[in-house]
Amino acid sequence: MRNLLYKAGKLGYLVPIVRDRFLLHEQITEFAQFIKQFIEQHGEISVNQLRDHIQYGRKLTVQLIEYVDRWASYDVKAIFTYCVIVRFLTKYVKKQDEGDLSLQ
Secondary structure: OHHHHHHHHHOOOEEEEEOOEEEEHHHHHHHHHHHHHHHHHHOOOOHHHHHHHHOOOHHHHHHHHHHHHHHHHHHHHHHHHHHHHHHHHHHHHHHHHOOOOOOO
16 A cells, blocks of 8 residues: 555655655645745744644644645755856856856
């Protein structure tokens, strides 16, 4: 059964939020949108508030919050890396236009 679930995860149907705990991709997206909107309105969300909304147990709710937090951190890191690369390339192209080919 575990192999089937991991295969479905690799195909994008399920998302492993922790080992041997899977949710549908649509559920993750829906929960992430709710968390984002709630935080934008109230500044933070507690485990109890999310648990009451999604009607899951506390343990799964904590795992879901940790999963979303990991991916939010990843997105922030990816955006930061993208910005650094764009700044570097912009500087390099500007220097190249001026005839300076150094990478400083």
